[in-house]
Amino acid sequence: MDYLQKAYCMNQSMRIYAAITTDMVRHAQEIFNMWPSSIDAFGRLLTISSIMSATYKSGETLNIFVKGDGPIGKMTVEAKDCKLRGYVSNPGVFLQNNDGSINIRKAVGYGEIEIIKDLHMRDVFSSSSEIIEGDIANDFTYYFAKSEQIPSSVGLGVSFDTNTNKVISAGGFLIQVMPGCKIEYIEKLENKLRSLKPTTEMIKEGYTPIDIINEITDGDYELLETKEIKYECNCSKDKFKKGLKSIGKIELEKILNEDKKAEITCNFCNKKYIFTEDDLKEIIFEL
Numbered sequence: 001m002d003y004l005q006k007a008y009c010m011n012q013s014m015r016i017y018a019a020i021t022t023d024m025v026r027h028a029q030e031i032f033n034m035w036p037s038s039i040d041a042f043g044r045l046l047t048i049s050s051i052m053s054a055t056y057k058s059g060e061t062l063n064i065f066v067k068g069d070g071p072i073g074k075m076t077v078e079a080k081d082c083k084l085r086g087y088v089s090n091p092g093v094f095l096q097n098n099d100g101s102i103n104i105r106k107a108v109g110y111g112e113i114e115i116i117k118d119l120h121m122r123d124v125f126s127s128s129s130e131i132i133e134g135d136i137a138n139d140f141t142y143y144f145a146k147s148e149q150i151p152s153s154v155g156l157g158v159s160f161d162t163n164t165n166k167v168i169s170a171g172g173f174l175i176q177v178m179p180g181c182k183i184e185y186i187e188k189l190e191n192k193l194r195s196l197k198p199t200t201e202m203i204k205e206g207y208t209p210i211d212i213i214n215e216i217t218d219g220d221y222e223l224l225e226t227k228e229i230k231y232e233c234n235c236s237k238d239k240f241k242k243g244l245k246s247i248g249k250i251e252l253e254k255i256l257n258e259d260k261k262a263e264i265t266c267n268f269c270n271k272k273y274i275f276t277e278d279d280l281k282e283i284i285f286e287l
């Protein structure tokens, strides 16, 4: 089971969130049959999205888009209460660096991060920032500083079985500096981050969320709540039926006459829904 641990550190002047998201990222790789660069980038995005979701109140929905000009194309994530779903334009990207490691920077490219928050108020809030590196972690560190004015640090990682290219583990962390934090604490954190073990190594070694927090804080932390993280799509045949209805009677009759059925695949979970001739006749009748 994937989960996230929240904690305080530096005398309660910083908040830290650490998550292991292995099950979620493996699940995404499986359902979309994703190649290494695509799932490395998307796995990182799913992880930071789950953490962001935990920073918001229950019931608030985040729509997160990473729109880079690299071959992966657009990445989309929807997150609510640490339940996530999403997809990428191109799941089949595998670029390698000279040393054979997986390249995600080129695969993501440059462009924009956009976040739309539905906080159940009258309006939805939208904010954005540039993709500065394409490694997702530094891009979101930049996003938090620029768009939310919260000095932060993000670490993300996905580790692979180099023979099968399957995801072994995934996870990450977010540190947020709260207003009024003493400068000496910020310097202490910066020093620590400079020598910190790479996130990908930590998760490869099987660190739990608490292990990650322990590593970053040298054991000086106060644990707060934990939260379960899950990949979950709430699609149903009924929802797609409503979608079909919205295209109108003329278009539906055309589908009925030409194809005798309609096949719809959910973008978020790759599940196929088939509407038979009888289903289509019923929908047209209901109109």
Ligand SMILES: [Zn+2]
Pocket: 233, 234, 235, 236, 266, 267, 268, 269, 270, 271
């Ligand atoms: Zn679905």
